[in-house]
Amino acid sequence: MGAHPGDVEPMPGYIELINRASGVMLKSWRDCSQCGVELTTRTLVDHAYITWTEIALFFFCAFLWTQIRRGLTESLFKPLARWCKLLPKDAAKMPESAWKLVFYTMSWCYSTYLLFFTSYPFFHNPRSVFYNWKSGMSVPIDIAIAYLIQGSFYGHSIYATVYMDSWRKDSAVMVVHHIITLALICFSYAFRYHNVGILVLFLHDVNDIQLEFTKLNVYLKSRGGGYFLLNDVLANMGSVSFSITWFWFRLYWFPLKVLYATCVSVPNIPFYFFFNILLLCLLLMNIYWFLFIVIFVVKLLKMKEVNDVREYEEEDGSKAAAGLLRKPQAAATSRDSEQPNDDAGHHISDDRKHVQNGVTKEKRL
Numbered sequence: 382m383g384a385h386p387g388d389v390e391p392m393p394g395y396i397e398l399i400n401r402a403s404g405v406m407l408k409s410w411r412d413c414s415q416c417g418v419e420l421t422t423r424t425l426v427d428h429a430y431i432t433w434t435e436i437a438l439f440f441f442c443a444f445l446w447t448q449i450r451r452g453l454t455e456s457l458f459k460p461l462a463r464w465c466k467l468l469p470k471d472a473a474k475m476p477e478s479a480w481k482l483v484f485y486t487m488s489w490c491y492s493t494y495l496l497f498f499t500s501y502p503f504f505h506n507p508r509s510v511f512y513n514w515k516s517g518m519s520v521p522i523d524i525a526i527a528y529l530i531q532g533s534f535y536g537h538s539i540y541a542t543v544y545m546d547s548w549r550k551d552s553a554v555m556v557v558h559h560i561i562t563l564a565l566i567c568f569s570y571a572f573r574y575h576n577v578g579i580l581v582l583f584l585h586d587v588n589d590i591q592l593e594f595t596k597l598n599v600y601l602k603s604r605g606g607g608y609f610l611l612n613d614v615l616a617n618m619g620s621v622s623f624s625i626t627w628f629w630f631r632l633y634w635f636p637l638k639v640l641y642a643t644c645v646s647v648p649n650i651p652f653y654f655f656f657n658i659l660l661l662c663l664l665l666m667n668i669y670w671f672l673f674i675v676i677f678v679v680k681l682l683k684m685k686e687v688n689d690v691r692e693y694e695e696e697d698g699s700k701a702a703a704g705l706l707r708k709p710q711a712a713a714t715s716r717d718s719e720q721p722n723d724d725a726g727h728h729i730s731d732d733r734k735h736v737q738n739g740v741t742k743e744k745r746l
Contacts, residue, residue: 389506390646392637402644409653428516428651429571435529442533447540450480471600474547478600482593484534489586491527496583499523503580507642510576511650518573528575531582532566535559551673558666565659572651581639581660584630588623595619620681624674631667640664 393401458476467475496504503510520528539559542552549555569578595616602612644657 390508392507393641395637398637398641398645402640405645406654406657409649424651430517430573431567431571438529439533439536442529443536443540446484446534446537447545450537450541450545453480453483465601466605467600468603468606471603475597475600477546478593478596481589482597485586485589485593488527488531488534489583489590491530492579492583492586495523495527495579501576501579503576504583504638507580507638508646510574510580510642511647514573514647514650516573516651520570520573520575524575524579527579527582528566528570531578532563532570535563535566539563551670554666554669558663561659561662561666565656565663568652568656568659572656574650574656577639577643581635581663584635584639587630588627591619591623591626595623617681620677624678627667627671627674632664632671635667636664 454476458479459472461479462472462475495501539556542556542559546552565581566578569575598612598616598619602609602616640657640660643660650656
């Protein structure tokens with residue numbers, strides 16, 4: 382495929398994407414008269430390039446991420462949660478969010494560096510992801526490093542979601558997401574679609590940073606049984622930013638930049654349908670989670686309370702009750718417990734104390 386350095390096509394709209402992508406995919410399906418197990422096997426043998434050394438590195442790094450997380454959890458995140466005097470239910474979830482915030486910040490910064498501070502033009506010209514593509518081409522070392530980091534992390538994440546993370550309403554979908562993402566990473570690397578992969582990772586990791594930042598501030602705003610206005614403000618700012626960028630990055634740029642390039646621009650690549658079906662599944666999951674975001678925004682507007690709507694409310698309620706029962710009795714200036722009410726929001730009582738979820742808390746910055 383020849384390079385076209387000056388050929389930058391304007392980003393399409395949704396209607397154009399649907400019309401052109403469906404037309405190209407339908408034509409490709411009709412032209413694929415030999416599609417089947419035999420052609421699939423032959424394509425894998427002829428075009429998939431991955432070595433046993435790379436596979437060994439993947440498993441080693443996935444194991445390494447798990448050990449690093451355990452080490453940081455025991456030596457840093459749990460002691461930090463105790464030092465901040467988080468409520469028991471928040472202290473149990475804080476290490477998970479802190480770990481993900483550290484990783485996704487690091488990985489997104491590296492993806493940003495590759496797309497905006499090097500000569501790669503993939504973001505501004507998505508069609509360029511397939512310029513000069515050929516089967517078995519060498520992968521640039523900087524992109525190969527990004528693939529090793531991300532691929533091994535998602536290998537670790539499949540294990541962590543089942544055995545280490547708090548189980549949520551969407552955890553099963555999260556496992557499917559990790560499997561699809563790992564398949565995309567491995568598949569795009571083996572078939573040398575690595576340029577597409579860097580763009581996909583950049584468009585998705587930024588939301589995870591904002592999500593974990595917001596959750597950490599939700600945990601910190603009620604540390605020690607008090608109320609900290611700064612963390613509440615940061616949580617609200619993070620939730621607004623998260624909601625906007627989720628739509629902008631995952632539901633606008635992702636389909637119109639990535640899917641348009643992979644579905645329309647270059648339809649004659651090996652495993653064209655399989656590759657694009659995985660990307661479409663990723664888009665469908667982004668839409669599924671966007672429904673949670675809409676529910677979250679409605680809840681925020683009604684209750685003025687930032688909470689993760691994916692959590693199991695009954696489980697959280699029981700843990701919160703247990704935490705309140707274990708709270709030591711304070712002196713005259715301490716916080717007084719009140720009977721729970723149906724208002725999940727905040728209000729100010731007569732003695733200028735902040736009331737959250739029926740518990741009177743001292744208002745602090």
